[in-house]
Amino acid sequence: MLAQTTLTSKGQTTIPKEIRDSLGLQPYDNLLVERWQGDNAGNEEKH
Numbered sequence: 001m002l003a004q005t006t007l008t009s010k011g012q013t014t015i016p017k018e019i020r021d022s023l024g025l026q027p028y029d030n031l032l033v034e035r036w037q038g039d040n041a042g043n044e045e046k047h
Helices: 017-024
Strands: none
Touching: none
16 A cells, blocks of 8 residues: 655654554554665655
8 A cells, every 4th residue: 555645844744544544553653663775766856
């Protein structure tokens, strides 16, 4: 599943509902974020 989200000026983002639902995420759940090295597939160029 692939979904797009936007990073706000405060560095926040919303995880799309279909992703939250598929992962069973609930309010106040903790998430681990990992930066992947590579070809940045899926990232759009900034205009």
